[in-house]
Amino acid sequence: MNIIFSLLTIAVLIVLAVLGAGTIKLDFLFGIIFPYAAVSVFIVGIISRVIKWAKSPVPFHIPTVAGQQKSLPWIKSSKLESPSSTPGVIGRMALEILLFRSLFRNTKSGLIDGQKLVYGSSKYLWLGAILFHWSLLVIFLRHFRLFMQPVPSFVLMLQNIDGFFQIGVPELYVTDILITAALLYLIYRRLADAKLRYISLASDYFPLFLILSIAATGILMRYFYRIDILKIKEFAVGLFSFHPSVPQGIGILFYIHLFLVCVLVSYFPFSKLLHMAGIFLTPTRNLANNSRMKRHVNPWNRPVRVHTYDEYEDEFRDKMEDSGLPVEKSNSLERN
Amino acid sequence: MSESKLKPEELAGNIKYEPKEKDWLDPSVEFKHGVFNYSGIPKNVEYLQQPNPRKWQPTDKDWQLPENWKQIILEGLRDRLHRFRSLQIFMDICVRCGACADKCHFFLGSGDPKNMPVLRAELLRSVYRNDFTLASKLFGKFSGSRELTVDVIKEWFYYFFQCTQCRRCSVFCPYGIDTAEITLLVRELLNLIGINIDWIITPVANSFRTGNHLGIQPHGFKDSIDFAVDELEQITGIKVDAPINKKGAEILFITPSADYFGTPHYYTLLGYLALFHEIGLDYTWSSYASEGGNFGSFISHDLMKSLNAKIYAEAKRLGVKWILGGECGHMWRVIHQYMDTLNGPADFLEVPVSPVTGTRFENTRSTKMVHICEFTADLIKNNKIKLDKSRNDHRKITFHDSCNPARALGLIEEPRYIIKNVCNNFFEMPENTIKEQTFCCGSGSGLGTDENFEMRMRGGLPRANAVKFVKEKHGVNFLGCICAIDKATLPPLIDYWVGGVDVGGVHELVGNALIMNGEKERTTDLRGEPFSE
Numbered sequence: 001m002n003i004i005f006s007l008l009t010i011a012v013l014i015v016l017a018v019l020g021a022g023t024i025k026l027d028f029l030f031g032i033i034f035p036y037a038a039v040s041v042f043i044v045g046i047i048s049r050v051i052k053w054a055k056s057p058v059p060f061h062i063p064t065v066a067g068q069q070k071s072l073p074w075i076k077s078s079k080l081e082s083p084s085s086t087p088g089v090i091g092r093m094a095l096e097i098l099l100f101r102s103l104f105r106n107t108k109s110g111l112i113d114g115q116k117l118v119y120g121s122s123k124y125l126w127l128g129a130i131l132f133h134w135s136l137l138v139i140f141l142r143h144f145r146l147f148m149q150p151v152p153s154f155v156l157m158l159q160n161i162d163g164f165f166q167i168g169v170p171e172l173y174v175t176d177i178l179i180t181a182a183l184l185y186l187i188y189r190r191l192a193d194a195k196l197r198y199i200s201l202a203s204d205y206f207p208l209f210l211i212l213s214i215a216a217t218g219i220l221m222r223y224f225y226r227i228d229i230l231k232i233k234e235f236a237v238g239l240f241s242f243h244p245s246v247p248q249g250i251g252i253l254f255y256i257h258l259f260l261v262c263v264l265v266s267y268f269p270f271s272k273l274l275h276m277a278g279i280f281l282t283p284t285r286n287l288a289n290n291s292r293m294k295r296h297v298n299p300w301n302r303p304v305r306v307h308t309y310d311e312y313e314d315e316f317r318d319k320m321e322d323s324g325l326p327v328e329k330s331n332s333l334e335r336n
Numbered sequence: 337m338s339e340s341k342l343k344p345e346e347l348a349g350n351i352k353y354e355p356k357e358k359d360w361l362d363p364s365v366e367f368k369h370g371v372f373n374y375s376g377i378p379k380n381v382e383y384l385q386q387p388n389p390r391k392w393q394p395t396d397k398d399w400q401l402p403e404n405w406k407q408i409i410l411e412g413l414r415d416r417l418h419r420f421r422s423l424q425i426f427m428d429i430c431v432r433c434g435a436c437a438d439k440c441h442f443f444l445g446s447g448d449p450k451n452m453p454v455l456r457a458e459l460l461r462s463v464y465r466n467d468f469t470l471a472s473k474l475f476g477k478f479s480g481s482r483e484l485t486v487d488v489i490k491e492w493f494y495y496f497f498q499c500t501q502c503r504r505c506s507v508f509c510p511y512g513i514d515t516a517e518i519t520l521l522v523r524e525l526l527n528l529i530g531i532n533i534d535w536i537i538t539p540v541a542n543s544f545r546t547g548n549h550l551g552i553q554p555h556g557f558k559d560s561i562d563f564a565v566d567e568l569e570q571i572t573g574i575k576v577d578a579p580i581n582k583k584g585a586e587i588l589f590i591t592p593s594a595d596y597f598g599t600p601h602y603y604t605l606l607g608y609l610a611l612f613h614e615i616g617l618d619y620t621w622s623s624y625a626s627e628g629g630n631f632g633s634f635i636s637h638d639l640m641k642s643l644n645a646k647i648y649a650e651a652k653r654l655g656v657k658w659i660l661g662g663e664c665g666h667m668w669r670v671i672h673q674y675m676d677t678l679n680g681p682a683d684f685l686e687v688p689v690s691p692v693t694g695t696r697f698e699n700t701r702s703t704k705m706v707h708i709c710e711f712t713a714d715l716i717k718n719n720k721i722k723l724d725k726s727r728n729d730h731r732k733i734t735f736h737d738s739c740n741p742a743r744a745l746g747l748i749e750e751p752r753y754i755i756k757n758v759c760n761n762f763f764e765m766p767e768n769t770i771k772e773q774t775f776c777c778g779s780g781s782g783l784g785t786d787e788n789f790e791m792r793m794r795g796g797l798p799r800a801n802a803v804k805f806v807k808e809k810h811g812v813n814f815l816g817c818i819c820a821i822d823k824a825t826l827p828p829l830i831d832y833w834v835g836g837v838d839v840g841g842v843h844e845l846v847g848n849a850l851i852m853n854g855e856k857e858r859t860t861d862l863r864g865e866p867f868s869e
């Protein structure tokens with residue numbers, strides 16, 4: 001059901017683009033209004049979400065550590081898995097954000113003969129995730145050749161690396177293959193693994209299908225149905241420099257591509273895609289394991305009821321004295 | 337009440353990790369005996385001034401919730417979203433990648449898909465989405481939202497008391513989403529409408545009143561320490577001094593109360609007493625703060641604070657310089673990550689310095705409380721105690737990292753260093769089951785009751801399996817650990833799944849190996865078992 005719902009949604013979106021931009025020629029809406037609106041929603045949405053997160057304080061110092069603490073000087077501490085200083089935390093976070101460190105730890109458990117539990121290393125999710133995200137980043141950056149004139153040098157460099165194999169004309173970008181393969185794998189695993197089928201919501205399939213559709217339309221435009229790249233560049237530079245003009249005769253494929261990107265970008269702040277921002281703020285990872293070295297202050301530290309020593313002694317004084325335990329206020333004089 | 341009498345083969349036989357296709361938004365649960373805990377008794381709920389004291393059991397149809405229960409929960413949730421960034425972020429960013437799914441011992445031991453950490457959190461997230469986000473309004477059920485109903489509350493009770501707050505899932509999550517944090521907060525919410533369990537409420541009430549979770553009064557506490565002193569004398573020929581509530585001592589020693597009332601904890605206590613005597617430590621016990629363990633941390637931040645307050649208060653009253661803490665798991669989570677924040681600053685104490693070696697424990701310079709393993713490792717490194725490893729030769733030892741020392745402190749090498757210096761036969765369990773990846777005993781966070789026996793055995797399966805592996809491979813017959821709950825719950829677990837492996841503390845092993853000045857010729861270990869030839 002969830003998967004069908006997601007696929008249907010994508011289909012409806014594509015039909016909307018075809019009808020809107022193709023049939024009734026709402027070029028202005030699809031070419032100019034939507035992109036600006038989507039980016040605005042994205043920026044406002046992300047910022048307000050991050051502000052919302054930041055407004056909730058971190059009352060307690062709760063890193064989850066994955067290595068030896070810094071304690072006695074002769075015990076080697078794990079600076080990246082259990083960092084006790086800020087550089088260590090930055091290192092740990094960089095590993096998480098750039099290399100998905102924790103996902104790399106992944107294992108797969110199995111039960112043999114109903115008795116014996118075994119754990120095997122399982123790196124496919126990590127591999128799929130890394131290939132997908134890095135390809136996405138490279139593809140995103142490569143798009144700046146359309147937005148900017150002159151094309152920034154780092155974009156040219158990326159293009160060269162990405163097109164390293166120099167296969168075909170136009171030359172093949174490796175990331176186009178990788179992102180498609182990675183997305184297909186990520187979709188496949190959600191369908192193939194019973195546990196994942198069980199947990200997956202429509203909002204898990206939807207972004208995968210959406211990004212896959214974006215990638216597919218992009219690939220079609222580049223390798224199969226060549227479109228007029230100069231016109232598109234003119235249009236994109238216009239958008240990017242706030243002098244937009246409605247492009248003429250670009251073709252429906254481009255509108256579908258652009259519209260789906262707009263949907264993705266505006267969907268972002270309302271969905272799990274927020275993990276991109278959230279990963280920076282998660283208190284189990286971005287705090288140093290120095291809990292006993294430095295006091296962490298809780299801004300709302302609430303008063304609670306306590307049972308004071310005096311109350312305790314009042315209740316048990318006789319018994320304490322009888323058993324020879326020292327007390328603050330003796331009863332024994334009165335009792336004798 | 338009958339508890340599950342399933343044989344191990346039967347219990348493990350039908351575990352499947354491939355859940356059947358079913359919509360998890362359906363909240364129905366069945367309370368079978370053996371897999372849930374009884375409710376908190378009204379007298380103690382009342383004593384603690386917690387909401388809605390009444391007689392009820394999870395098997396009842398009507399849980400006698402307050403009329404406005406739904407409002408209380410939703411407002412409680414809103415309030416916590418504002419107070420805990422962790423909760424707010426964990427609600428928003430899970431991508432349901434499933435990396436955590438098969439990392440939870442309760443899932444591995446039950447195959448129940450709602451025991452996958454991701455789904456456990458989704459039980460709350462689905463309500464969060466419904467009442468706190470736009471998604472549900474736009475996409476309805478497809479957004480995975482659902483209405484908060486009494487059945488959802490029952491489901492929360494069932495599954496959030498099938499999580500031992502061990503944080504193993506958090507190690508594997510790419511964003512560090514910590515189900516233990518979610519569990520604690522949901523238990524807090526449930527407690528707002530009077531839903532809790534007795535093996536949390538009663539220990540909390542006891543700790544509040546008497547200082548320890550067993551409700552032992554001061555004279556009983558003194559008796560048991562005196563008894564241990566006598567017993568140690570019989571074994572070693574040395575009468576040690578064990579002062580209680582002594583003002584002006586240099587160090588306050590806090591340990592879980594099971595150490596002086598439970599077996600096999602007790603042998604660890606003998607180990608402490610022998611060690612402290614041997615190094616001439618100027619320390620004191622406290623009857624007021626006679627519990628290191630903090631059952632409050634299993635149910636609410638406020639109760640955690642209220643029990644924890646005794647430690648600093650007592651240190652101040654007695655005028656000690658710093659605090660030393662015994663072997664315990666969740667006690668150490670609270671001390672390491674919460675105490676200073678909750679009840680500090682401890683500016684009336686000094687930065688701990690070992691009176692024997694002169695080592696300054698820089699890593700504790702703010703909280704001023706040292707873990708006994710840090711302390712003893714330092715003694716050994718500086719050659720301050722004489723040890724005869726061969727006195728543990730009748731033991732083939734493996735070590736179970738307790739969840740909290742491993743994943744909150746990173747206390748991993750200290751106990752190993754000690755063990756390797758007090759015995760000749762040490763064998764590690766497989767690497768996916770130790771250190772930061774350690775598996776819980778399955779009975780932590782208040783779940784270690786008789787009525788919950790089946791679920792405990794299920795949750796402990798991964799740990800037991802790893803013990804069985806080293807038993808078969810190396811002949812291991814002793815499972816060392818540094819946690820009071822472990823010492824209480826691993827023995828029945830190991831008996832159930834493995835058999836023939838004793839459980840005991842690291843300082844029991846230290847006590848066996850420790851050569852005391854003037855001791856009589858020792859023939860037995862602290863359990864009275866003869867040394868091997």
Ligand code: HEM
Nearest residue numbers: 097100103128129133186204207208273276279431433510
């Ligand atoms: C700082 C940047 C980011 C980091 C560190 C990051 C990290 C991760 C990680 C660790 C996962 C889990 C593995 C997986 O399921 O693939 C994940 C999943 C995902 N990410 Fe990201 N991400 C980032 C940015 C983005 C962006 C910009 C997008 C898309 C617009 C995105 C889309 C996704 C999607 C769709 C999934 C789920 C994949 C699935 O369902 O299998 N991420 N991300």
Ligand code: SF4
Nearest residue numbers: 430432433434436509
């Ligand atoms: S590992 Fe983290 S992000 Fe992935 S499903 Fe579990 S909680 Fe969610």
Ligand code: SF4
Nearest residue numbers: 440499500502503505
């Ligand atoms: S904290 Fe431990 S018990 Fe709870 S869900 Fe995570 S792995 Fe399971």
